[in-house]
Amino acid sequence: MVQSVILRLEGITRQFSRSSAPAVNNLTLQLNQGDLLGLLGPSGCGKTTLLRLIAGFESPQAGMVTMADRTVAGAGHWVLPEDRDMGMVFQDYALFPHLTVAKNVAFGLEKRQHQGSRHTTKQVKHLTQEAIAQVGLTGLENRYPHELSGGQQQRVALARALAPQPDLILLDEPLSNLDSHIRLRLRQEVREILKATGTSGVLVTHDQEEALSIADWVAVMRNGHLEQFGTPETIYQTPATRFVAEFVTQANMLPATRKGDVWETEIGCFGGKWQEAEENARIADLMIRQEDLLLEPSEAGALVIRDRQFLGREHRYSLVCLSGRELYARLPADKAIPIGTRVNVQVTTSALQVFPSGY
Known part of the structure; x- marks a missing residue:
């Protein structure tokens, strides 16, 4: 109709x-x-x-x-x-x-x-x-x-x-x-x-x-x-x-460098679909939504939980990378990870998108 x-x-x-x-x-x-x-x-x-x-x-x-x-x-x-x-x-x-x-x-x-x-x-x-x-x-x-x-x-x-x-x-x-x-x-x-x-x-x-x-x-x-x-x-x-990615989803933007078919970042290498830019660019920012970051406690982890906010159904974690860059993750509230814990991260790669560097 x-x-x-x-x-x-x-x-x-x-x-x-x-x-x-x-x-x-x-x-x-x-x-x-x-x-x-x-x-x-x-x-x-x-x-x-x-x-x-x-x-x-x-x-x-x-x-x-x-x-x-x-x-x-x-x-x-x-x-x-x-x-x-x-x-x-x-x-x-x-x-x-x-x-x-x-x-x-x-x-x-x-x-x-x-x-x-x-x-x-x-x-x-x-x-x-x-x-x-x-x-x-x-x-x-x-x-x-x-x-x-x-x-x-x-x-x-x-x-x-x-x-x-x-x-x-x-x-x-x-x-x-x-x-x-x-x-x-x-x-x-x-x-x-x-x-x-x-x-x-x-x-x-x-x-x-x-x-x-x-x-x-x-x-x-x-x-x-x-x-x-x-x-x-x-x-x-x-x-x-x-702008839409940051304003609507409050996504993390992580600097990335192209290495062959993947994007290299300080938390790992990932694939990602291009948005708003030339596909032959070598430097870009990788969009990672907060809910697409999964945390795994590990003494050898590259990130540290700086803070944690309880939001009812979920916790919002503030993570610090080795470079000092801050990332945010949202996880269900049933399992709380203590502040100060070192963690490794996994990313839902199907949701990643790539945007031009800077703003």
Whole structure:
């Protein structure tokens, strides 16, 4: 079954001043109906600016934004944010403190009704109740925002965005203000709610785990450019650039020299697939993910465990090589290796990738 495209960005560029680099630079991607896209990157990479361009809060200087086969920006077209058939969930929820849950959710519907929407008062009430039920807040319709937990407030904001049944929902770091245990639970709920309603979504986040767990597709951004676009599995398992490898996987980068068909490093010789570079290079960096390093205690080991962090299901080990270089490994928490232990390492070689030296 061929999916229809709900969002298409073609050559989008936005520069705020001539003296600065573009916040978004010639970016192209598309999102299919019913899919969720995560815009992932560090602060200042352009992801929030891109979200605002999609929403209509900013206008591109070049390129086109198309939503559901309708050009909403570019090529002589400009559609106001309120006419783009989309919902918005803000980082700070943006709820009205003097309105109840039901009134907050109904606000957008009632505003559209005053602007000539075909929704009757009865339909507004039905859509409001339906949205509240979708986010699991039935029974709390008459409470005010200050009477709700942070997670419940975020659900109200999501219900308000869902109530008009938009083509697309935009979420600007919607979980960043929540406690970690609530954030973990709610990010799964957000995905389930959007999937259950068949709503397409674009999520901005700087949290790698959040993007990988919620989104069907991830767009990794850096300095206004699109570094890589793909499924969460592809982004994590086969990063296209060194930046993606380091930002998304927090992988180790180990200097290596080519010796015949293998790469020689201070912890051993390995094979590895080239990414982002010429295959005839003699010097490179070998990408080793933390979970692909296996440790074996040995008095003759070439590495020493400098520190160990308990992370619940696993330990994160800080290892020091003979050169003083530090590497990190993650192993199941059932067998803890003491700090100060000398170890040898084995590497899952099928996962190795090679990137250009330096950065």
